[in-house]
Amino acid sequence: MNAAVAEVRDTKASSGTSQPLVQIRGLSKTYIRGKQKLEVLHHIDLDIARGDFFALMGPSGSGKTTLLNLIGGLDSPTDGSLAVDGKRIDKMGEGQLARWRAGNVGFVFQFYNLMPALSAQKNVELPLLLTKLSGAKRRKNAAIALQLVGLADRASHKPGELSGGQQQRVAIARAIVSDPTLLVCDEPTGDLDRQSAEEVLTLLQRLNREHGKTIVMVTHDPKAAEYASHTLHLDKGTLVEHQGARGE
Amino acid sequence: MKYFHLVWAALMRHKTRTLFTMLSVLAAFLLFGMLDSVRTAFADAGHSVSGASQLLTMSKLGLGQQLPLSLQSRIETVPGVTAVAYVNWFGGIYQDPKNFFPNEAVSENYFSVQDAVVLPPDQVRKFQSTRDGAVVGAALARKFGWKIGDQIPLQATIWPQKNGSNAWTFTLVGIFTARHASEKGIENAMFFRWKYFDEARQFGNGNVGWYQERIANPDQASRVISAIDAISANSDHETKTETANAFTASFISQFANIGLIVAGIMAAVFFTLILLTGNTMAQAVRERVPELAVLKTIGFSNRSVLGLVLTESVLLVVIGGVIGMLLSMVVVGGVKAALGQTLPMADVGGSIWGLAIVLMVIIGLVVGVLPALHGMRLKIVDALAGR
Ligand SMILES: Nc1ncnc2c1ncn2[C@@H]1O[C@H](COP(=O)(O)OP(=O)(O)O)[C@@H](O)[C@H]1O
Ligand SMILES: [Mg+2]
Numbered sequence: 001m002n003a004a005v006a007e008v009r010d011t012k013a014s015s016g017t018s019q020p021l022v023q024i025r026g027l028s029k030t031y032i033r034g035k036q037k038l039e040v041l042h043h044i045d046l047d048i049a050r051g052d053f054f055a056l057m058g059p060s061g062s063g064k065t066t067l068l069n070l071i072g073g074l075d076s077p078t079d080g081s082l083a084v085d086g087k088r089i090d091k092m093g094e095g096q097l098a099r100w101r102a103g104n105v106g107f108v109f110q111f112y113n114l115m116p117a118l119s120a121q122k123n124v125e126l127p128l129l130l131t132k133l134s135g136a137k138r139r140k141n142a143a144i145a146l147q148l149v150g151l152a153d154r155a156s157h158k159p160g161e162l163s164g165g166q167q168q169r170v171a172i173a174r175a176i177v178s179d180p181t182l183l184v185c186d187e188p189t190g191d192l193d194r195q196s197a198e199e200v201l202t203l204l205q206r207l208n209r210e211h212g213k214t215i216v217m218v219t220h221d222p223k224a225a226e227y228a229s230h231t232l233h234l235d236k237g238t239l240v241e242h243q244g245a246r247g248e
Numbered sequence: 249m250k251y252f253h254l255v256w257a258a259l260m261r262h263k264t265r266t267l268f269t270m271l272s273v274l275a276a277f278l279l280f281g282m283l284d285s286v287r288t289a290f291a292d293a294g295h296s297v298s299g300a301s302q303l304l305t306m307s308k309l310g311l312g313q314q315l316p317l318s319l320q321s322r323i324e325t326v327p328g329v330t331a332v333a334y335v336n337w338f339g340g341i342y343q344d345p346k347n348f349f350p351n352e353a354v355s356e357n358y359f360s361v362q363d364a365v366v367l368p369p370d371q372v373r374k375f376q377s378t379r380d381g382a383v384v385g386a387a388l389a390r391k392f393g394w395k396i397g398d399q400i401p402l403q404a405t406i407w408p409q410k411n412g413s414n415a416w417t418f419t420l421v422g423i424f425t426a427r428h429a430s431e432k433g434i435e436n437a438m439f440f441r442w443k444y445f446d447e448a449r450q451f452g453n454g455n456v457g458w459y460q461e462r463i464a465n466p467d468q469a470s471r472v473i474s475a476i477d478a479i480s481a482n483s484d485h486e487t488k489t490e491t492a493n494a495f496t497a498s499f500i501s502q503f504a505n506i507g508l509i510v511a512g513i514m515a516a517v518f519f520t521l522i523l524l525t526g527n528t529m530a531q532a533v534r535e536r537v538p539e540l541a542v543l544k545t546i547g548f549s550n551r552s553v554l555g556l557v558l559t560e561s562v563l564l565v566v567i568g569g570v571i572g573m574l575l576s577m578v579v580v581g582g583v584k585a586a587l588g589q590t591l592p593m594a595d596v597g598g599s600i601w602g603l604a605i606v607l608m609v610i611i612g613l614v615v616g617v618l619p620a621l622h623g624m625r626l627k628i629v630d631a632l633a634g635r
Binding site for chain 1: 250251253254257258260261538539541542543544545546547548549550627628629632633
């Protein structure tokens with residue numbers, strides 16, 4: 001096995017429990033397109049500690065998105081095991097995964113992926129529709145989340161009426177509104193100017209430090225990775241340990 | 249329905265497209281409401297006899313067969329019958345075939361049986377005493393500028409005179425109006441004296457096209473109908489007595505199978521509608537693939553996505569359909585007022601609405617099912633990556 005083993009521990013957050021939040025062993029992912037078989041991830045071993053802000057870097061096509069989607073339960077691995085908070089999500093079926101995602105993961109994408117026809121408030125309320133919360137409670141929680149990302153005054157705006165940075169912050173509010181343990185972000189600043197990117201990264205950092213969210217972020221940008229507490233590189237589907245990991 | 253705003257937002261995403269799709273649904277159901285009102289009227293005709301104060305008796309073999317004049321006095325003896333008039337369809341043409349209007353030869357007591365028209369008593373007397381006297385509806389008189397005293401020439405299509413000529417002339421002695429606004433159509437008719445017609449016609453003398461009876465108690469209509477038809481049972485001129493509505497229906501049914509025509513038209517209309525709306529829905533869902541992928545990412549189940557898209561397509565059809573049906577109620581009301589008895593139309597009521605709602609839901613589901621399955625089967629990772 002030439003797979004790099006990356007053991008990443010966050011000393012301050014792991015005090016409560018020693019078990020990592022994300023535990024990946026021998027994870028492989030192969031895509032089959034027609035007759036072609038493409039192994040995108042090769043036998044990955046990786047632990048991500050509870051409370052970590054983890055950055056995943058690497059060249060385009062190296063499999064970052066694929067790995068992130070597996071961690072977020074959007075897809076299932078071809079081989080290996082994947083546990084989040086002690087739950088083997090690699091063993092879950094489609095419906096089970098959907099329910100699991102609703103309660104445990106928040107997603108942030110490069111292009112925000114908001115519903116264009118809904119206001120910021122309604123976008124943020126979306127995940128709460130899957131809960132048993134009353135309408136009033138849903139509105140209240142969404143308002144709190146919008147406040148947290150500094151957009152309380154934009155609640156009634158449609159995405160088209162907001163800047164890219166603001167849209168991404170709405171997306172972050174949507175990701176945290178149901179209070180998931182894990183935030184999964186795929187190039188969250190990839191489409192933003194420097195200033196907006198810094199705002200978004202500062203916000204993610206704050207969510208990590210003050211609200212204890214464990215964050216896994218894919219990024220191209222070394223400057224963005226600096227906001228994370230650990231960084232690993234993916235190269236052609238294999239994790240490589242890197243100098244980028246910074247202690248604090 | 250906490251998901252309703254999602255469905256609504258999806259419909260409002262392309263307002264113009266939604267509007268045009270709804271308009272085509274509206275048009276289809278407007279047509280449906282109107283045609284089904286006609287179909288229902290024909291289907292119901294004869295089923296509901298109670299409440300009718302007028303009956304019509306024709307030959308069991310159809311309207312083409314005449315009945316002997318001698319039947320009149322025998323029908324008059326049936327208990328419950330208060331008056332018996334008789335009529336022959338003349339089918340004359342005024343100047344040009346496209347001037348079509350109903351014209352009939354009627355007995356002198358016709359206006360005491362036919363209660364749809366109002367003719368001043370002095371004009372009734374004039375009609376009864378003028379050999380070639382005729383009366384016309386107010387609308388017809390206006391249309392051709394006829395005044396009392398005018399000579400009205402009609403070209404016969406069925407009944408030549410004894411000398412072989414098809415040219416008939418009548419003297420206008422009265423102008424009648426419709427008793428009810430809902431029967432305005434009768435103001436396009438012309439009636440003239442049967443006696444004059446019978447004396448002058450070349451053949452068929454002493455026979456009438458049909459009888460028209462007035463009865464004392466509408467609740468006894470079905471008993472009276474049996475009694476009238478019993479008179480001619482087993483004779484060479486067996487009769488079929490019906491209410492006025494049923495009579496009009498069978499009159500038109502001679503020329504066409506209304507149910508089949510309506511079904512044919514509606515099948516074509518709904519087929520087109522399904523193609524059109526189906527295309528719109530497919531396009532709407534294709535555009536929203538990333539959004540549906542996000543819903544699934546957030547944790548919406550496959551079944552929820554299926555439900556959302558199906559609800560959207562059903563709602564699209566139901567909104568357009570309901571508006572179309574409401575319009576059809578207005579239009580049918582208007583057409584009934586304008587045509588009167590000429591074309592039987594049922595009110596757009598419970599049974600037509602019931603059928604329409606069922607059709608709306610079925611069409612909505614048919615139209616939505618493929619796009620909904622497409623949305624449901626989306627692979628999140630592919631959809632997010634735009635694959
Ligand atoms: N669903 C898929 N089907 C086929 N190939 C895929 C699929 N998803 C990703 N790939 C391929 O896997 C490789 C890694 O993709 P990805 O994880 O998106 O890379 P990155 O995010 O690092 O740019 C690429 O070559 C890509 O074309
Ligand atoms: Mg990627």
